Amino acid sequence: MLPAIAIVGGGLPLAAGLALAFSYQGTDQVAVAFFGEGATGxxxxxxxxxxxxxxxxxxILVCENNLYAASTPFEVGSPVQRVAERALAYGLPGETIEGNDVLSVYQASQRAIKRARGGEGPTLLECxxxxxxxxxxxxxxxxRPKEELEAWKKKDPLLLFxxxxxxxxxxxxxxxxxxxxKIQEELKEAWAYAQAAPLAPLKSAWEDVYA
Incomplete structure (x- = not known):
């Protein structure tokens, strides 16, 4: 799983490379890349x-479409209103789902994993x-309009679940x-542990850096 990184869209070729390696190795592993809607440009x-x-x-390409690329509304920078529509041009399925609905994300992910492991290729999920x-x-x-923000607060993933x-x-x-x-207590303990922990040595900044 490759999360979104500071280089916009930078993780996508890496994920494709990992998937290519899995294909050569003949394993049942699946590469998953996360990115924002701004990266589709x-x-x-x-x-x-x-x-x-x-x-x-x-x-599996997972687009977290939060409607804004930095401060630019998605519709200002894209001729299509759904990221999933872009999949058609490359001959793969694209699916738009409610990204704040845990079960919808789980079910769509299961379909994409089954497709990938079955040799059918990639899937683009727009959450x-x-x-x-x-x-x-x-x-x-x-x-952002205040009304928009308040409406989305009611669709918080935790509240929905x-x-x-x-x-x-x-x-x-x-x-x-x-x-x-219980979770709040665990968070307090983790915070206290982090505050009391010594700073990492400077040389650790170079660990696990390959390029």
Whole structure:
């Protein structure tokens, strides 16, 4: 799994390369690349899709579409309104899902994994989600309407999944509260541990750096 990195779209060719290696090795491993919708305007995105589709590589491309590339609305920089539509040009399936719905993401991921391991090639998953803060610490995010932000807050992944657990009677409100209390305690302990830990030596900055 390759997360989004500072170089916009930079992880996509790497993920395609990993998938190519898995294909040569004959394993059932699947490479997964995460990136924002802004990366779909980079050449690396198109190169990765082209190679992966051509070679039917075991690759899942997960676009976290949070509607804004830094401060630019997606529709301003794209002639299509859905990232998933771009998959058609490269002969692979593209699917748009609710990225804040844990179960929808899980089910779509299972379909993509099955396809990849079955030798059918890559899948592009567009997960519709939202960024509740600015793009960086210096970004006050004034470009977003307050109404939009408030509407998305109601679709927080934790709130949606809690609602599902309660409706399906998988958990009670009391159980959810106890779980949250436990998590808060774990976070406090982790914070205290990190604060008390010594700084890493400078030479560690060069560890696991290959290029």
């Amino acid at each position: 980079e050449g690396a995105f198109h190169e990765a899709l082209n190679l992966a589709s051509l070679k039917k590589l075991p690759l 519709l989600t939202y960024r509740f803060c600015g793009h960086s610490r210096s970004d006050p995010a004034h470009y 809690q609602s599902y657990l309660l409706k399906q009677k998988i958990a009670t409100q009391k159980e959810l509260e106890l779980t949250e209390d």
